[in-house]
Amino acid sequence: MFKARFGLALLLIAGLAACHKKPDDQKAKAPPATVAPLGFARTNDDAQVSLTLPDPIKLYPELHTRLYHEGQASLTAFLDQAHKDRAEASADGFPTPAYYHSITWKIAAQSSRFVSLYAEEDDYQGGAHPNSSFQALLWDKSKNDLIPTGSLFAPGADMSGVDRFLCHQIEAARAARIGAPVTQSGSGFPCPDLKDSRLILIPSTIDGKIGAVDALYAPYEVGPYAEGPYEVRIPQSQLKGLIAPAYADQFAGEAIKEEALPDPDSDKDKAQ
Structure with a gap:
């Protein structure tokens, strides 16, 4: 009787040991996490x-x-x-x-x-x-x-000055494209608010910092379809006091000259 009980105990211990090892074995054999394609x-x-x-x-x-x-x-x-x-x-x-x-x-x-x-x-x-x-x-x-890109700016910040600057830059870019002075108020297209625009950060001449903010506008948003998209740069001189304090240390130096979008007049220049 003692031998029978002893043998049964050994079987139970072996079974418990196998149960404890099983999760580790399954973990070791689990397939690696899949990486999304590009x-x-x-x-x-x-x-x-x-x-x-x-x-x-x-x-x-x-x-x-x-x-x-x-x-x-x-x-x-x-x-x-x-x-x-x-x-x-x-x-x-x-x-x-x-x-x-x-x-x-x-x-x-x-x-x-x-x-x-x-x-x-x-x-x-x-x-x-x-x-x-x-x-x-x-x-x-x-x-x-x-x-949200708009959270870059301090809550309650007075954006009226930078919004005027943005509108004047759009007008200047449009005037250069059509070859004549133009105002947004007379064009039928509104002056956008910077905070509500599609904003991207521009690298700085100081490594690891941000040098400026660019606003991107698709055709029809600030001008007719034929004029194409617009990219308007907002330099740091226009952003002083507007960036949220938690993010202010991310901005320093001057923006690099490159733009995200190609120059719409580049093909014209090559043709000439």
């Missing part, structure tokens, strides 16, 4: 879509995963809508060319705390011409999360 593309009879992410975004896995999955979901929905739209148009006797939509993310600047990103989006949905638009995001490394 791109997504699909093409069918109704539409062509693509998403492109910059390679450095891999340094920020949560941001990388978020932008990939949101972009993929948006483009998949676009494919579905393109099929419905083109089927309806064809049934009504108005066939349309295939749609397309591309989203290209780029990193504008990085500081010790921020990653500033923007996306250029181009799409065609059967209208008279394609359309373009922008997204602008600000990733706070310390929070590991996105924050």
Whole structure:
């Protein structure tokens, strides 16, 4: 009887030991976490879509995963809508060319705390011409999360001066493009508020700091479609006293000269 009980006890101990080891074994054999791709593309009879992410975004896995999955979901929905739209148009006797939509993310600047990103989006949905638009995001490394770009500015800050500067810069850029003086009030397009604009950070001549803020405007937002997009730089001299105290240490030095968007007149200069 003693030997039988002793043998049963050994079996129970062995079984318990095996149970304790099983989670470790399963953990060791668990597949590695998947890393989101840097791109997504699909093409069918109704539409062509693509998403492109910059390679450095891999340094920020949560941001990388978020932008990939949101972009993929948006483009998949676009494919579905393109099929419905083109089927309806064809049934009504108005066939349309295939749609397309591309989203290209780029990193504008990085500081010790921020990653500033923007996306250029181009799409065609059967209208008279394609359309373009922008997204602008600000990733706070310390929070590991996105924050509104408008939160760069101190609560209650008087933005009237910088808003006037922004409007005058838009007017000057428009005048240069059309070759004649122009005012926003006479153009039919409003003067935007900086805080509500799509903002990107511009690297400074001092490494790891931000030298300026640029505002991005798609066609139709501050001027007619034919004038294309606008990028307006706000230097630090216009931002004094406006940046939230928690972020003031991120700004120093002068902005580098490069702009995120290509010069719309560059092709004209080459032709001449």
